[in-house]
Amino acid sequence: MKKLLFLLLTTTFAFAQIDRVEPPFWYANMNLSEVQIMFYGKNIAQNEVSVSNGVVIKNIQKTENPNYLFVTVDTKNIPAQDLLFSFSKNKKVTFTQKYSLKSRRENSRFRKGFDSSDMIYLLMPDRFANGNPNNDSTQETIEKANRTNKDGRHGGDIEGIIKNLDYIKSLGTTALWPTPLCEDNDEKGSYHTYGQSDVYKIDSRFGTNEDYVRLSAELHQRGMKNIMDYVTNHWGYQHWMMNDLPTYDWIHQFPGFAQTNYRMTSQFDQNASKTDAQICMDGWFVKSMPDLNQSNPLVLNYLIQNAIWWIEYADLDGFRVDTYSYCDKKGIAAWTKAITDEYPHFNIVGEVWMHDQAQMAYWQKDSKIGAIQSYNSNLPSVMDFTLHDAINGGVFNENKASWDKGIIKVYENFTNDFLYPNTNNILVFAENHDTNRFNQIYQGDFKKYQMAMSLVATIRGIPQLYYGSEIGMKGDKNVGDGDIRRDFPGGWKGDSNNAFSNEGRTKEQQQFFDFTAKLFNWRKGKSVIHNGKTTHYVPENNVYTYFRYNDAESVMVIINNSDEKQDLAVARFKENTQHYSTGKDVISGQSINIKNNITIEAKSALILELK
Structure with a gap:
């Protein structure tokens, strides 16, 4: 009876003592066998730590904040099981914490990422389809649904995506890229979800972690791939750590806030001042997004493990990495290498929003340009923003050719392909969630849409289609970002126009849809286009x-x-x-x-x- 009472007391105390454990669990038989577990709780660093079943603790790291304890264990040759961590004071166990090592999926290490045989469909979950109206607003999140506010939460969710996967597949889509799904608890504009407040949790307004795993399974059942939009550069200011940082330099402080100068060229400009290079890399993207310090080994390891955890847990096929070139150069290269070392065939495309092919090529893995400065980002894929510049800049409105006007702009883009280490692994697109809508620029001109999509579908690289373009959807960035992220018609109960179905589309929508579906379904079977x-x-x-x-x-x-x-x-x-x-x-x-x-x-x- 005394033993039972002791166990009950210690279990209760464990809940009081430990508020968070991250990663929440790990996997057996990983190439990255050493996992650094972060325990968080009031004055937890005052304890000594041990672990059961012969597992070796390689390192215990404390910081200036006594509420954190980073414990590194070696799981090599340790089968899947539940471990028990014991926390002691004065050689007496005061509480324990169970920690699970789970079994990996078969051949998980050799999962095949997206590549040039794929067509990627990009969507914003909040604006695509509302499959579960019951989670439009949740008690644990600040911003509530308000569909009348173009910059507010509209209620789209994972269930809405799942219910429309057959529609997405019918377009010739083979890979899905939803913008971030992890929790963003900002009080406004949170639908954007690039200012995350918990990177181990799906935003409750989108659904649950289990829903996200189900999305992957549903995609795979249809022969499609799941690409996670991952953010390494920053979190949101509502992230739970911001009120109690593990270390002062977990984020870049000046002290406090300083905004980046956005001059990414300073990262390789041999004439750049150290001041300009530092403010570009360490400055915050915006005031509500604290800039993570990837040069801090604890931060870097946290981000590596979080990324690998999501790959295993949600059975992912790729990452699109936001603001890749704003990160610490050495840190982000190490992050990328750790992931591709664990998964040799996994693909990662980085957002390197620059306007010169040499500057973008610098960031692709094994770049000869980067090698001049002894730098290798290890990043397999970059985005072809110079092609986007030509398309989004109105090239198809330039009816009369001159030396530098008209379709010559598109031709000139490809004359610089020699700069890239791997032209097949470049993401090509006419628009995305941050740019003006193609059909806004060209005023819904179907012939110009045909030209642009014919180009994107047949050149080297991996084509990406932005949701709604396939039905002629417009949106003006000059009005605001919310306008280029309009709700997909038919995604909400009561919508007068349902573009998800043939019978629900207007004649114009059907014209756009039929062409898009025929083009990209043709491309699926064409290795001559893929490589x-x-x-x-x-x-x-x-x-x-x-x-x-x-x-x-x-x-x-x-x-x-x-x-x-x-x-x-x-x-x-x-x-x-x-x-x-x-x-x-x-x-x-x-x-x-x-x-x-x-x-x-x-x-x-x-x-x-x-x-």
């Missing part, structure tokens, strides 16, 4: 022609950016056409003779499978 070679020709009369080819097949793409019908003399392209006589238009199915001239309508694109 074929490219030959392109200097545009003439605002017409850009290029070929994707391998040993087995060849595809000819013609984009007429002119406002006039054009006749192309095929003889100019004989090095790519001499073995072919016809081309099948992948959209119309029409066969076109390519022995002489090819006529292409104004403001249009042709994708021809050569025969």
Whole structure:
């Protein structure tokens, strides 16, 4: 009886003493066998620690804050089981804490990430579909749902995504990128979710951790991949640690707040002042987003383990990393390497929002440009922002070509491909959740949408489609970010227009949808597009022609950016056409003779499978 009473008392005390354990559990048989467990509770560092079952404690680290204790254990050759940590004072156990080592999924280490065979569908969960109205507002979060506020919470959630996965797949989508789903407890604008308040917890307005695991399972059942939007650079100011930091330098302090200068060029500019380079890297992105210090080993290890934990727990297929180039350069390279060491075939694409190919190529793994400064980011994939600059900058409105106007801008983008270590692993896109809507810039002009999507679908790299573009959705960034993140029509009960179904779409929406679905479903089976070679020709009369080819097949793409019908003399392209006589238009199915001239309508694109 006395023993039972003692156990009850110590168990109760354990709950009082330990407020958080992170990671909440770990996995057996990891390549990263040493895990640093953070125990958090009032004056917990006053205790001595031991662990059961022959597990070796490699290190116990205390900080200036007595409420934290970082305990590193070696799990090598330790099977999946529950461990028991004992916390003692004066050689007497005062409380214990169970900690689980779980079994990994079979072949988890060799999971295949997204690649150039994929098409990624980007959506903002709060604005896509409301599958569970009961979680629109929750007691534990500050901001409540208000669909009338374009910058507020609208109620979209994980359940809404799951209910519409068949729609997403019908577009030819093979990978899903939702913007961050972890808790963001800001009092306003929290739908954005890049200012996270708990990186081990799905925001309750989106659902639960279990819902997120279910989303992955539902995607995998459909042969699709799950890409997590991960933030290494900063958290939100409502993050639970902000009121009780483990160390003063867990975040960058000046002291307190100083904003970044956003001059990412200072990270490799050999003439940059140390002051400019530091404020770029260490300054806060905005005042509500404390900047994490990846040069602090505790912070770096925390971020590495959190990322790996999510991969294992939610069975992820990739990361898109926000504000990648604002992080500590050495720290983010170590973070990326730790993940790809654990998962050799996992893919990570970093947001490197720059406007010069050499500057973006610097950040891709094994860059010769980075090597000049003995730097390797280890980042497999970057985003083609210079192509986006041309598309989003209005290139398809430039009907008359000049030396530097018109479709030549697109051609010039690819002339710099020699700078990249791996052009197949570049994310290509016309727009995303931070840019103006394509269909706003081009005023819903279907022909211009056809040209842009034909380009994105057939060039080297990994195409990304932003939700709603496939039905002609507009949105003006000049009005505000909320306008480029409008609700998907039909995602809410009572919506008058349901674009998720054929019968619910308008004639215009159906036109956009049919073209998009046909194009990207065709692309799914085309290895010549996924990893074929490219030959392109200097545009003439605002017409850009290029070929994707391998040993087995060849595809000819013609984009007429002119406002006039054009006749192309095929003889100019004989090095790519001499073995072919016809081309099948992948959209119309029409066969076109390519022995002489090819006529292409104004403001249009042709994708021809050569025969």
